[in-house]
Structure formats: structure tokens, C-alpha cells
Amino acid sequence: MLSIHLAAMSILRRIAVAAFVLSAAMLVNGQDEVVNYDDIQADEIVGGSIAEAPLEFMASIQDPLFGQFCGGSVIDSTHILTAAHCLTDYIEKDTVQTLSVWLGGMNFLNTSSFTVIMVESASVHQLYQTINSNDFDIAILTLAEPTTMTPIQLAYNESFEEPGLVGTIAGWGVLDESDFVPPPSLYIAEVPIVSDADCLKSSGDALDIDTMVCAGYEAGGVDACQGDSGGPLYMTSDNGTIYQVGIVSFGFGCANAGEYGVYSSVQHFLPWIRNTIEGVTADTPEEDMTEQQREDSASIQTNMREYKANEDEESNSSSDTIIIALIVVGVLGLLGVAGYFGYSKWQHYQRRRRLMGYSSSELPVGESTTELMY
Numbered sequence: 001m002l003s004i005h006l007a008a009m010s011i012l013r014r015i016a017v018a019a020f021v022l023s024a025a026m027l028v029n030g031q032d033e034v035v036n037y038d039d040i041q042a043d044e045i046v047g048g049s050i051a052e053a054p055l056e057f058m059a060s061i062q063d064p065l066f067g068q069f070c071g072g073s074v075i076d077s078t079h080i081l082t083a084a085h086c087l088t089d090y091i092e093k094d095t096v097q098t099l100s101v102w103l104g105g106m107n108f109l110n111t112s113s114f115t116v117i118m119v120e121s122a123s124v125h126q127l128y129q130t131i132n133s134n135d136f137d138i139a140i141l142t143l144a145e146p147t148t149m150t151p152i153q154l155a156y157n158e159s160f161e162e163p164g165l166v167g168t169i170a171g172w173g174v175l176d177e178s179d180f181v182p183p184p185s186l187y188i189a190e191v192p193i194v195s196d197a198d199c200l201k202s203s204g205d206a207l208d209i210d211t212m213v214c215a216g217y218e219a220g221g222v223d224a225c226q227g228d229s230g231g232p233l234y235m236t237s238d239n240g241t242i243y244q245v246g247i248v249s250f251g252f253g254c255a256n257a258g259e260y261g262v263y264s265s266v267q268h269f270l271p272w273i274r275n276t277i278e279g280v281t282a283d284t285p286e287e288d289m290t291e292q293q294r295e296d297s298a299s300i301q302t303n304m305r306e307y308k309a310n311e312d313e314e315s316n317s318s319s320d321t322i323i324i325a326l327i328v329v330g331v332l333g334l335l336g337v338a339g340y341f342g343y344s345k346w347q348h349y350q351r352r353r354r355l356m357g358y359s360s361s362e363l364p365v366g367e368s369t370t371e372l373m374y
Contacts, residue, residue, distance in 0.1 A: 045171050046255040047222035048189030051106055054113075057152035057242070058170055058186065060102040061086060061119075061141070061230065067108075068182065071171045071231025073244055074103065075154065077146040079277045082230030083247050083264065084128040084139040096122045101141065103149050108172070108184040120144040123276050125269070135208050137249040138264045139230075140276050152232060155245045155267045160235060161213045163195040167235045167245055169215075169261070173227030177254035182227045189222050191215040191233070193245075194260050202252065202259045211268050213246050216260035223261050225254035233263045 059072035059080050072082035080101055090096045096119055105114035120143060125136040155161075170188045174181070192215060199214035200207055207214070215233060216223055224231070233246035246263025253259060266273075274292070 045169060045173055045187035045189045045223075045228060046175055046177070046225050048169070048187040051170065051186040051188045054104055054106050055170060055186070055188075056104060056150040057232070057244075058103075060108075060114075060172055062100050062102055064098050064100070068102075068172050068227065070227070070229045071173075071248065072101065072141065073232040073234075073247075074147060074149045074151045075140075075244075075273070076151050076277060077148070078143045080141040080143065081232075081244070081247065081266075081273065082139050082141060083249055084124045084137045085134075085249070086230045087122050087124060087139050087141075088128075091122060091124060096141075097144075099141075101143060103147055106186045115147065115149070117147060118144040125272060134206055134250050134262070135211055136264075138247060138269050138272070140273065152234060152242055152244045154270060154273065155235075155243045156270060157267055160243060160245045160267060161193055161265065163193050163198075165193045165235065166190050167193060167215055167233045169224050169228065169231065169233050169248065171224060171228030171231040171248065173225045173229075173231075174254075175225070177225055179226075191217070191222055191261065199260050199262070203262060206250070207262060211265055212249065213263050213265045214260040215246070215263065216255075218258060220255045220257040220259065223251060223255035224248045225251075233261075 057074045059074055059082075060068050061070040061072050061080070061082060062068050070082060070086035072080040072086075075081045087096065090099060099119040101117050101119060102108075102114040103117065105111075107113070119141050122139060122141050124139040127136040128138070130136070168188055168190050170186060172182055172184075172186055175183060175187070194214040194216060196207075196209040196214075198218070199212075200209070203214070213233075228248045229250075231248045232244045233248065234242050234244045236242050244266050246266060249262050249264050251259060251261045
């Protein structure tokens with residue numbers, strides 16, 4: 001039954017991709033391009049190469065109709081780490097359980113090489129999209145049954161984010177931002193970690209240096225792209241241990257010069273990850289928590305208070321700016337009205353003088369302006 005299911009999904013995926021390409025071509029030919037915030041693209045690997053061997057921790061998240069659309073990573077036997085923006089539509093429509101996770105394979109043309117497990121539930125960070133559309137872009141899928149795949153280890157401090165360290169990105173995404181159809185094979189590529197200062201130059205307000213990490217080359221050429229979202233940015237230690245440093249989140253185009261890939265910082269979200277996979281929530285009584293869970297919960301609550309305080313401060317600042325702008329506009333309006341009436345009276349005064357026989361430069365001695373006006 002599973003082989004029939006996989007074959008059916010493969011056929012449906014091909015049909016869906018063909019339909020997508022056709023509809024996209026019609027839209028491109030029939031409409032002028034509209035540039036907006038959607039230019040920030042969810043991230044397939046550009047400038048990489050086909051993986052030489054399967055990555056057991058690598059996950060492909062698949063829609064029952066459209067197939068592969070995001071990546072993820074195995075972090076224990078029943079949980080997949082991915083990006084929040086991959087799942088929001090499915091959560092809103094309550095269709096998360098229609099998704100499947102494909103593990104252990106490299107090429108979708110060989111479906112039998114994959115282990116396919118359905119999704120049971122999804123958890124998205126509670127602050128996702130509360131600050132901006134990209135912040136807190138992290139989520140966890142719970143599998144309907146356990147996997148035997150080897151999980152990836154998680155980066156546990158900022159030392160993994162030192163500028164210049166080289167990480168690896170992996171995914172089944174497109175090979176160029178102009179492509180519509182992704183390759184069937186798993187691709188990987190190496191990218192160096194970039195300093196916050198350099199990343200801020202390209203990402204600006206879209207970047208939160210506390211929750212995100214950037215990687216890539218100033219000259220471009222290597223990057224994640226559409227279809228890679230949710231996949232891992234990882235590093236291998238000298239003893240062969242693989243650590244996940246980031247989660248593919250967004251970028252301005254793919255592999256463009258002067259632009260870097262932006263990833264959710266795993267070490268920053270480690271408390272949230274641990275509490276989520278252990279089922280600890282804000283409603284869990286403190287006496288039921290372990291010492292580590294208490295520390296993690298305290299860290300999460302501190303972060304939430306800080307970000308909400310920053311949001312309130314920004315909101316107040318925006319309100320103050322609006323009030324000042326309204327006052328300025330009001331004052332300018334009053335000056336404009338006064339100027340208009342003053343100018344009208346001056347014109348009336350000039351006409352009155354001409355009617356009384358005075359030249360434009362003469363005034364009768366002792367006669368005031370007021371006395372010459374109605």
C-alpha cells in the first residue's frame with residue numbers, strides 16, 4: 001500500500017508542478033510585474049552540488065498534492081525542526097495532518113529510498129509575526145510515529161555563529177530564483193557566517209540580530225532558494241558531530257551580490273525547542289518542571305517580555321511621531337489659512353486704493369489700512 005501511495009503522490013506532484021509552471025507562465029505573460037515585500041523569498045540551493053550520500057537528519061516536508069515545498073531536520077525520534085512560515089497556511093486551515101515527512105533518501109525519482117511518515121501536529125513559536133513578518137521563524141512538527149533516523153545535534157551557544165566559520169546548507173529547492181521546477185536530487189553548498197554589521201547593510205529592518213544569523217558571500221553565487229525554507233544550516237565538528245546552527249528563513253532573491261541568506265538562530269531558540277518537544281507550555285505548573293525546564297521557561301518568558309516591551313516602545317514612538325506630524329500639519333494649515341485671508345485683504349486693499357485714486361506706492365496721510373477695508 002505504501003508503494004502505491006508513493007507512486008500516486010509522485011504522479012500528483014508531477015501534475016501539480018506542470019500546472020504551476022503553466023499558470024505561472026500565463027501570469028508572467030499576462031501581467032506587469034508587481035514588486036512588493038514578497039521579493040523577500042522563502043529559500044533550493046544555488047551554487048551547490050548534489051549530495052554524495054543521504055543525510056539521515058535531512059527531512060523533506062511534502063504536501064499531498066504539490067509535493068516537496070520545505071525542508072526540515074530530525075531533532076529526535078518524533079520531532080522535525082523547520083520554519084514557521086512553511087506551516088502557517090496549513091495551521092490556519094487545520095490541514096497540518098495532511099502533510100508527510102520524507103526521510104533518508106536523496107532523489108525523489110527513487111521514492112523507495114525514502115521513509116515516509118505522516119505529521120501528527122505542529123507547534124509554531126508564539127511570537128512569530130508579532131514583531132515583523134520574519135522574526136521568530138521557527139516551528140516543530142510532531143510525527144505520527146517515531147523514526148529511526150539519526151537526529152542532528154543543536155548548536156548550544158554563540159560560538160557557532162562566529163563570522164568566518166563555514167557551514168553547510170542542504171535542500172531540494174530550485175537552483176536559480178528564476179526556476180519554477182526544482183531538481184529531484186538533494187543539493188548541498190558551503191556558506192560562511194557573516195557578521196551582524198555586514199548583514200544589517202543588506203537586510204536592514206528585516207534583520208533581528210538577536211534571533212537571526214546570516215551566511216553567504218558578498219559576491220553572491222551560493223545561497224538557499226525557494227523550496228529550501230526550514231532546512232538546516234549546519235557545521236561538522238572535528239570529531240564528526242554535526243550541529244545545526246540555523247534554519248533557512250528568508251533572503252532578498254537568491255545568491256545575489258551584496259545580499260545574504262538569513263537563518264533563524266538555533267542557539268537562541270534552544271530553550272523554546274526543548275520545552276516544545278518536552279510538552280512544557282506557559283500553563284505547565286512549575287512544580288511539574290525539571291530544573292532545566294524551569295530555566296528554559298524563564299528564558300522564554302524573559303525574551304517575550306523584552307520583545308513585547310520593545311514593540312510597545314516602538315509603537316509609542318510611532319504614536320509620538322504621528323502626533324508631532326499632525327501638530328506640524330495643523331500649524332502649517334493655520335498659517336496657510338491666515339496667509340490666504342491676509343493676501344485676500346491685501347488684494348482688496350490694493351483695489352480700494354486704486355478706486356480712491358491713489359497710486360500703488362501712495363497712501364493718504366493719517367489713513368489706516370483698516371479704515372480702507374470693509
